[in-house]
Amino acid sequence: MHIALFIGMAGMLAMAPAGQPIIQSPPPAPPPSAGPGNVDWNNLTPRERAIVEAFQRERADEERDERTARERCIDEQVAHHGGSPSALDWEVIELHCSGN
Numbered sequence: 001m002h003i004a005l006f007i008g009m010a011g012m013l014a015m016a017p018a019g020q021p022i023i024q025s026p027p028p029a030p031p032p033s034a035g036p037g038n039v040d041w042n043n044l045t046p047r048e049r050a051i052v053e054a055f056q057r058e059r060a061d062e063e064r065d066e067r068t069a070r071e072r073c074i075d076e077q078v079a080h081h082g083g084s085p086s087a088l089d090w091e092v093i094e095l096h097c098s099g100n
Contacts, residue, residue, distance in 0.1 A: 070097050078093065
């Protein structure tokens with residue numbers, strides 16, 4: 001990192017007129033609302049708004065899921081085993097989901 005900083009500084013000094021180094025001020029701090037999770041809805045593009053709305057709908061659907069953890073596990077494992085598991089697959093599923 002120090003080498004990259006040195007090379008960057010050397011490049012800036014090379015562009016300055018002879019004997020006058022370039023002094024740059026740090027970039028301005030972003031406004032407080034620019035942090036993660038603090039995005040102004042009005043600044044989003046229509047595509048970004050659609051993505052956020054789809055995410056919120058998906059999140060709401062997940063929150064409405066009233067199955068127990070074991071029921072969700074069994075459903076996921078049944079899907080993983082192709083939708084109609086054999087007797088042996090059921091034993092594996094029961095073992096896998098027994099901790100839920």
